[in-house]
Amino acid sequence: MVAAGIVMHADTALVQRAQANDRAAFNEIVLRYKNKVYNYIFRMVHNAVDAEDLTQETFVRAYMSIRSFQSRASLNTWLFRIATNQCIDYSRKNKRIQANTTSLYEDVNEEGEEKQRDLPDLSFDPQRMLLNKELGRRLEDALSSLPEKLRTVVLLYDIEGLSYDEITAILNCPLGTVKSRLFNARSSLRDKLSPYLQA
Amino acid sequence: MSNFNQNEDRACQSIEALLPQYIENLLAARTMLEVESHLTRCRTCSQQCRQLEATVNLLQSMDRLETSDDFMAKLHAKLDTVVPETGLHLSFFASLREMVYRLQQARTVPILSASMTMAGVIAFAILYHPMPLRTVPVPAAAKIGVEQPLQRNVALAAVNPFDDPAAANLEAHSAIQDSNLATISNE
Numbered sequence A: 001m002v003a004a005g006i007v008m009h010a011d012t013a014l015v016q017r018a019q020a021n022d023r024a025a026f027n028e029i030v031l032r033y034k035n036k037v038y039n040y041i042f043r044m045v046h047n048a049v050d051a052e053d054l055t056q057e058t059f060v061r062a063y064m065s066i067r068s069f070q071s072r073a074s075l076n077t078w079l080f081r082i083a084t085n086q087c088i089d090y091s092r093k094n095k096r097i098q099a100n101t102t103s104l105y106e107d108v109n110e111e112g113e114e115k116q117r118d119l120p121d122l123s124f125d126p127q128r129m130l131l132n133k134e135l136g137r138r139l140e141d142a143l144s145s146l147p148e149k150l151r152t153v154v155l156l157y158d159i160e161g162l163s164y165d166e167i168t169a170i171l172n173c174p175l176g177t178v179k180s181r182l183f184n185a186r187s188s189l190r191d192k193l194s195p196y197l198q199a
Numbered sequence B: 001m002s003n004f005n006q007n008e009d010r011a012c013q014s015i016e017a018l019l020p021q022y023i024e025n026l027l028a029a030r031t032m033l034e035v036e037s038h039l040t041r042c043r044t045c046s047q048q049c050r051q052l053e054a055t056v057n058l059l060q061s062m063d064r065l066e067t068s069d070d071f072m073a074k075l076h077a078k079l080d081t082v083v084p085e086t087g088l089h090l091s092f093f094a095s096l097r098e099m100v101y102r103l104q105q106a107r108t109v110p111i112l113s114a115s116m117t118m119a120g121v122i123a124f125a126i127l128y129h130p131m132p133l134r135t136v137p138v139p140a141a142a143k144i145g146v147e148q149p150l151q152r153n154v155a156l157a158a159v160n161p162f163d164d165p166a167a168a169n170l171e172a173h174s175a176i177q178d179s180n181l182a183t184i185s186n187e
Helices: A002-019 A023-045 A048-064 A075-093 A095-100 A128-145 A148-159 A164-171 A175-198 B003-023 B029-041 B043-060 B071-079 B092-106 B109-127 B140-159 B165-186
Strands: A106-108 A114-116
Touching (some): A002 A023, A023 A048, A023 A128, A023 B071, A048 A075, A048 B071, A075 A148, A075 A164, A128 A148, A148 B043, B003 B029, B003 B043
Antiparallel strands (some): A106 A114
């Protein structure tokens, strides 16, 4: 908690300098947050090139509107809000393409209904490393198959380590909604990964 | 389904709802014990809990990706083509809210309000002057009604200063009072 306070204080100083047109201060902000934002966006869009473009666009927008940044929210929250809006815009633009894209985890039968692939039984695999790698891949697939709203919450909370309050500020929705989305997202992931988790 | 099974199902549902807080140690001590007690009895819930914990651990230990090496160079090229907004587009109320928030953060509100009150009192003391009494215009008819007897009395007093009807009345009245007093004292 103390560390978070120190980071926030350092962020505030950086923001004040950046608001006074100090490009070096803005550069420092980018270096501090670029990987966090990129990780989040990549797992939202599942495309490395697009994720990098959207990350850049996030920082360009932040640079343009840094003077209207209000110290009420943390810099972290503000950047993730911009990133989330970028992902929503991207998703709207690519909705048709996304609808035609199937997850590796899921398949489509002749009637057009989605069905889960039969997962190989890895319980007797002696190579634990391979299993972990496979598990990581399955987790990425399971994440990408989650509805966008659930995926956003689980990425922000479990992967980026944001608090409930920060997520409610980013998504502009009530705390109860955030909690229930997190519960549903985790349950869905657990169900999809259960064959591997047992192994 | 027997009552026992129904109760167990209900218990499992409530426990499942508590598992996210349980794995993060966010439950009250008593609820924590209740969940633990249920998990030792129920294999299904226990398995669900282990899997949920494993899922969260997996999520938290996912690979951290990094941007490409030329990320900063590309970004700076983009930043060179844009101009930061001035911030003047903020609405008046947004600016006001921001100012109040900053003041609250700085905890200067009591000092500021006391100073403003003092300034207000001083300004009032300096600037306040009692309003002069306004003369109410008297209607011409009423003016004549008041002025005519007055002028008559002044004229009479000028002719014979001792022939003042008001003074004569007053004299007669005091003579009556003196005779009454004398009568009372004699009795």
